[in-house]
Amino acid sequence: MSLKNKIVFITGATSGIGKSCAYAFAREGSNLIISARRQELIEKIAGDIEQKYGVKVYAGKLDVRNRNEVKNFVERLPEEWQKIDILINNAGLAKGLNKFYEDDPDNWDIMIDTNVKGLLYVTHEVLKGMIERQSGHIINIGSIAGHEAYPKGAVYCATKHAVDAITKSLRIDTIDKNIRVSTIDPGLVETNFSRVRFDGDEEKAKNVYKGIEPLTGDDVADAVIFCASRPPHVNIAQITLLASKQASATIVHRE
Numbered sequence: 001m002s003l004k005n006k007i008v009f010i011t012g013a014t015s016g017i018g019k020s021c022a023y024a025f026a027r028e029g030s031n032l033i034i035s036a037r038r039q040e041l042i043e044k045i046a047g048d049i050e051q052k053y054g055v056k057v058y059a060g061k062l063d064v065r066n067r068n069e070v071k072n073f074v075e076r077l078p079e080e081w082q083k084i085d086i087l088i089n090n091a092g093l094a095k096g097l098n099k100f101y102e103d104d105p106d107n108w109d110i111m112i113d114t115n116v117k118g119l120l121y122v123t124h125e126v127l128k129g130m131i132e133r134q135s136g137h138i139i140n141i142g143s144i145a146g147h148e149a150y151p152k153g154a155v156y157c158a159t160k161h162a163v164d165a166i167t168k169s170l171r172i173d174t175i176d177k178n179i180r181v182s183t184i185d186p187g188l189v190e191t192n193f194s195r196v197r198f199d200g201d202e203e204k205a206k207n208v209y210k211g212i213e214p215l216t217g218d219d220v221a222d223a224v225i226f227c228a229s230r231p232p233h234v235n236i237a238q239i240t241l242l243a244s245k246q247a248s249a250t251i252v253h254r255e
Helices: 016-027 039-053 067-075 105-133 154-173 193-197 202-208 217-228
Strands: 007-011 031-036 057-061 086-089 136-141 179-186 238-241
Touching (some): 016 031, 031 039, 105 136, 105 154, 136 217, 154 179, 179 217, 217 238
Parallel strands (some): 007 086, 031 057, 086 136, 136 179
16 A cells, blocks of 8 residues: 555654654655654754655654643644544653662653553544544554563563553454554664663663664664555554564573
8 A cells, every 4th residue: 555645643753763664654755743852853853854755744842641732732733734644653661670679660650651641642632533534544663572571671561561452452442443553563673762761871771782683763664664555454463573683572692
C-alpha cells in the first residue's frame, strides 16, 4: 500500500526511533505531524524534512504525559491535518536500572506517565477520528521488555507489558472499525535511550552496547514502514526485532 500523502502522526520525534520514523515516512511521501517536548528541535527537524523530501510537516511541542495538552493538541490541529491515517506511539523512556527495593519511585511516575498514560491519552484522542472515518492504523513502539522481565527493570518492563496488553485489547475493540493495530518490539537499539536511563552518564550508556552491534533507529523504522505499507487486508500484529547477537532481554553475546 502506498504511503504517499498519508498523514502520519509521530510522538517523541526529536531523536532515536521517532526521528528515524519521521524521515522514513517522509521518504515514502507521507505528510507528517511530529511532536516532542523540545519545541526548537522539533521545528528544526520539520524544516530539514520539508527541504529534503518536499512533504508537508506540522511540528508542535507536546508532553504526552499531560492529558489536557494532548487533548488540545489534537483538537486544535488545522483542518487539513485532522484526518490522521497512521499514529506512531513512539514517545517513551526508561529511568534508572536498580533492584526494586533500591529504586526511586519518582522514576516510576515518569515511566508510567510517559510509556503508559501518554500512549493512552494520544491514542484515545486520535482514535476518535479514525473510528468516525472507519479507517486508520495505530502502531505502538513496544519493547522486548514487554515480553519478559529482566533484573533491575521491574517498572520499565511493567510499562512495556502494559503497551503489549493495550495493543492486543485495542485490536479486539476496533475489529469492526476497519482500524489496524500493531506493535513493533525491539531489543537493544542504540539511541538516546540509555543516556536518558542513566541520567546522562555516557560511560554507563556506552557499556550497554559494548561488544555488540545493536539495532539502530533506522532498523526499527524499516519495520514500521513494512508494517504500515501492507495491503489493507493485512495487519501485522507484532514484530519482535533483535540484534543478531541478542537472543533475549538478558542473553547477549558480546565479542
